[in-house]
Amino acid sequence: MFDKRIKDLREELLDEKLDGVLVSSVSNISYLSGYSNFSKEEREAYIFIGKNFSYIITDGRYSEAIKKEVPHLTLFERGNGKSTEELFKKHKKEIKALGIEEDNLTVEEHKIIKKNFKNLKHFNLSRSIKTKDEIKKIEAACQLGDKAFHHVLGYIKHGITEKELAFEIEYFIKKHGGELSFPTIVAFGKNSSVPHHHTGNDVLGPESSSGRQGQFILVDMGVKVEDYCSDMTRTVFFGEPSDKQKKMYEVVLEAQKKAVRFIESCLKSGKQVKAAEVDKAAREYILSKGFPSIPHSLGHGVGLEIHENPHLSPKSKDILKMGMVFSIEPGIYIEGFGSPRFTGEAGGVRIEDLFVIEKKGLRQLTKSTKLFSV
C-alpha cells in the first residue's frame, strides 16, 4: 500500500515537472510511511523523495521504531553531527525543481532549503479522495463515536459538569480501543453560543439561569481509529425547549437537509457538485429564516486530519467527488450580549454529520440519534 503511494507520488512529480519533494506535514508523512507517531507541534521528521531515493529523516528517538515499521523508506538519522542539510547537499545536483509544502514549511526551514535548491515550488499531496480501506477506517471511527454518544446520553443528569460529560465520552472511546481526533467539546447553556467553547466546569441543573426553557447541551466529538478521524456534533435540550429553541433546532436540521438534498440532486443529474454551492444551500436557508449567518464554513473534509480538503465554504473552489468524505455542520449561535435581558436567549445549535460520496450516492457515516430533548 505504501509502496503504491510512493509510486503514485513519483508520477505526480513527473506531471508537475518536479525532480523531488520534501514532505513535512505530519499527516502526509503518516500517509506515505504508515507511521503516525510524530508530534504535530515540533518538526520531528521529513520524507524526502527523488527519482532514485526515498528517505525518511528523523532523529534517534524514533530510529528504532522507523526501522521496524517503515521498511519501505531509507532512514536518515539526523543528530550526533549529521544534519539534514548534508543530505540536501548530497542530492542538490540531481534536483533542479523541488516540491515543498508551502502551507506547512516554516520561513526558517525555507531559508535552509533555498540555500541548496534554487527552484522551489508548492506541492500539494491530495488525500481528499479516499480508498475503500480508508473509508472503512473512518466508518469504524464514526461507529465508535455513535456508541460513545449513545452511552453518554445516560449521564445527562442534574449536577454533571461539562468536563465530566466530556470525560465519560473520552473514557468510553479509549476503553474501546479508539483515540480522540480532538478534545471533546461539551457546552451547556449559553456556552453553546461559542462555536468552539472550551469545555469547563459549568453544571447542568435546575439552578441554571435558563428559566422557562430547556438548557442547551452541545457535544462536538471525534474518534480516531487506525489514524483516521470521525467528527460529529449533536445538540440536545435538557428540559422542555422554548419555542425559540425549537425553531433554532428545526432550522439547523433543515439547513443540513437542504445541503444533503442539493448534493443528491447534483449527483443524480450528473452535475458537478460545487462545494461553495452546497455551503450556500444551507447558509441561505438559515438567513432566510431570520437567523445570523453561520460564523464558520458549512463543512470540511475528514481523514488522517480532522480538517482537510475539500472545504465547503462560500469561497471554496473545491468540487465534491466520488470517494470524498466530509462534514456538513450548519449552526446558529445567539450571543447573550452580556445583558441580563438577553441572558435567557444566549445559546447555540449545531448539527454535524459525516458523509461520503459513493457510486450509489451520498451516504451518511455518523448515525447518532437526533433526539430533541432529554
Next chain:
Amino acid sequence: MFDKRIKDLREELLDEKLDGVLVSSVSNISYLSGYSNFSKEEREAYIFIGKNFSYIITDGRYSEAIKKEVPHLTLFERGNGKSTEELFKKHKKEIKALGIEEDNLTVEEHKIIKKNFKNLKHFNLSRSIKTKDEIKKIEAACQLGDKAFHHVLGYIKHGITEKELAFEIEYFIKKHGGELSFPTIVAFGKNSSVPHHHTGNDVLGPESSSGRQGQFILVDMGVKVEDYCSDMTRTVFFGEPSDKQKKMYEVVLEAQKKAVRFIESCLKSGKQVKAAEVDKAAREYILSKGFPSIPHSLGHGVGLEIHENPHLSPKSKDILKMGMVFSIEPGIYIEGFGSPRFTGEAGGVRIEDLFVIEKKGLRQLTKSTKLFSV
C-alpha cells in the same frame, strides 16, 4: 499582567528597531492574551502589535470568547468578506520593519505578508525566564503529576496493558482538574528501548520473554494546570532486575546527579551555567560507563509549551539563568537488534525531573519516588 506583557513587548520592539510584530505561535498568543484555546494544528489567530494598536485577529468561531476573555486587545474578526490582508494594508505605511516568527510562520503566509511589508525580521519572544506566578502554576502541575504517579503504582500488576496504565494516570489527572501536556507514554519491556514509544496493548506479566530479569516499565507523563506544563519520566522494574538492568538504572540516575551537581557548582561559584556543558556532564558519564550516548538532548525548558527554551543539548548556546524551568532527563536505550539472542537485553531507562533556578539555587519541582522495582 497581560497589559504588562504587551508593554514589555513594545519595549523589545524598540530595542530591535521594529515598528510592529505579527505573533503567530499559539503559545505566544496565549502568553500575550491569556486565551489558550486556539488549535496548534491550524492557523486560527494572530496578534498584531504596532506602536498605536494591538489586535487579535481570529474568526467568528472565537469572537464571542475573545470579547469576553481578552478585553485588552482589539478584536479583528476575519471572514464574511473581511480578510487579514485588509488589516495589513491599513497599517502598512506606519510599519517599516515588521517582526515575524520565522520558526512558526509558513512560507504561504510569508508570501502574503511580504506583499504588504517589505522589511521582515525574525522576532523571538522569549518566555524562558518565568515569573513567580508562572513557576507556581508549573509547580502545581508537577504536584498533580506526582500524585497521579503515586496513585498508579498501585495498578502495576500482572495482566495490565500499557494503554490501561496510561489511562489510569490520565483519568486521575483529569478527575483532579488537570489536563495533559502530552499523551502519556507507557512502555513495557523492550518497548522501553524506543525513547518515544507509542503506548500500546502489550501486557505486563510473567508470560513475558524477559526470562530471569525484571520487566522494564517506563512512564513519561505531563500535566497541565492553568496552561502550564509539567514533565516527568520514571522507570521501574516489575520483578527482580538483572545486574545489567540495575547497572543501567544506576548509571542514568548518577548521570542526572552529575548534571545537577554541575549546575549547583556553577551557581555557587558565580560562573555562567552553560546548557551545553550541563548536557556534557551527564552524557560523558554515560559514555564513560560503556553505554551508548543519549539519543536526544539532556533536557529542555518547560512552560506554556512542553518543549521550549532553553535547550540542554551538545550544540546549545543557551545560558541557564534565574527563573528558568527545565527538565534533566538522561537515558540509556539498548535495542534488541531483532535477534532472539538479544531479546532479553532490549530495554531502556530514562529518569526525568523538572528543575527551576532560584535565588537559593537549583530546586527540583517533580518529587515522585525513584523506587527501583515493584
